[in-house]
Every structure is written in structure tokens, then in C-alpha cells.
Amino acid sequence: MTGEAYKYQVTSVELYGFMMWLFTALLSIVYTIWVFVPDQILEDLGIGYIPNKYYLLALANWLGVTYYVGHGTLYCLSMMQCHTPDSYFTMQDRHTRLNQPKHLLLRQLNTMDANQKS
Numbered sequence: 001m002t003g004e005a006y007k008y009q010v011t012s013v014e015l016y017g018f019m020m021w022l023f024t025a026l027l028s029i030v031y032t033i034w035v036f037v038p039d040q041i042l043e044d045l046g047i048g049y050i051p052n053k054y055y056l057l058a059l060a061n062w063l064g065v066t067y068y069v070g071h072g073t074l075y076c077l078s079m080m081q082c083h084t085p086d087s088y089f090t091m092q093d094r095h096t097r098l099n100q101p102k103h104l105l106l107r108q109l110n111t112m113d114a115n116q117k118s
Contacts, residue, residue, distance in 0.1 A: 034050075035056070
């Protein structure tokens with residue numbers, strides 16, 4: 001069967017997705033022109049209202065810093081939930097099939113019980 005004989009119908013989701021992709025591409029081109037072209041040239045072209053470029057940089061930096069601080073916070077919170085490096089549970093948990101040295105396991109459980117009581 002050749003490609004011409006096979007008919008394909010475009011769904012509305014595909015059409016809207018393609019239109020949004022085109023809109024995003026056009027918006028990024030306009031944004032790039034606005035950022036790199038000096039204000040005087042834009043005014044000479046008849047574009048009267050030009051937003052302050054400071055807020056664009058401030059917003060981009062704020063979002064970037066928020067992203068990295070959020071990831072750092074999540075990393076620190078997950079490290080706080082981990083067992084200590086010398087804990088027996090960092091090597092083995094209830095799903096592993098290793099021989100459990102009972103003296104290490106009992107000592108770890110006793111310290112856990114003592115921490116919960118206090």
C-alpha cells in the first residue's frame with residue numbers, strides 16, 4: 001500500500017498541539033528579537049510600548065534560583081530521612097536475602113527503641 005492510498009485523519013488534539021507549537025516558536029522568535037535589538041531601533045520601527053527588560057531578567061533569575069533551591073531542599077530532606085552510614089540498614093533491609101548477623105541487628109533495633117522512648 002502506498003502512502004497516497006492510505007488516508008489519515010488529523011484529530012483535534014494533534015491540530016491544537018501543532019498550532020501551539022507554531023505559536024511557541026513564533027513567540028520565542030519575537031522574544032529573541034525584543035531582547036537583542038536595541039530599544040532605539042524598535043522605536044524607529046514604530047513600536048512605541050516596550051516593557052522594561054529588567055523585569056525579564058529578574059523573573060528568569062528568580063525562577064532559576066527557585067528551581068535550584070527547591071532541588072537542594074528536596075535533596076537535604078531526603079538525606080535527613082536516610083539511615084546513618086554506619087547503620088546496618090544501609091546495607092540490608094527486609095527485602096534482601098543475606099544472612100543477618102543477629103548481634104548487629106539486635107543492637108540496631110535496641111538503639112532505635114531507645115531513640116523512640118526518649
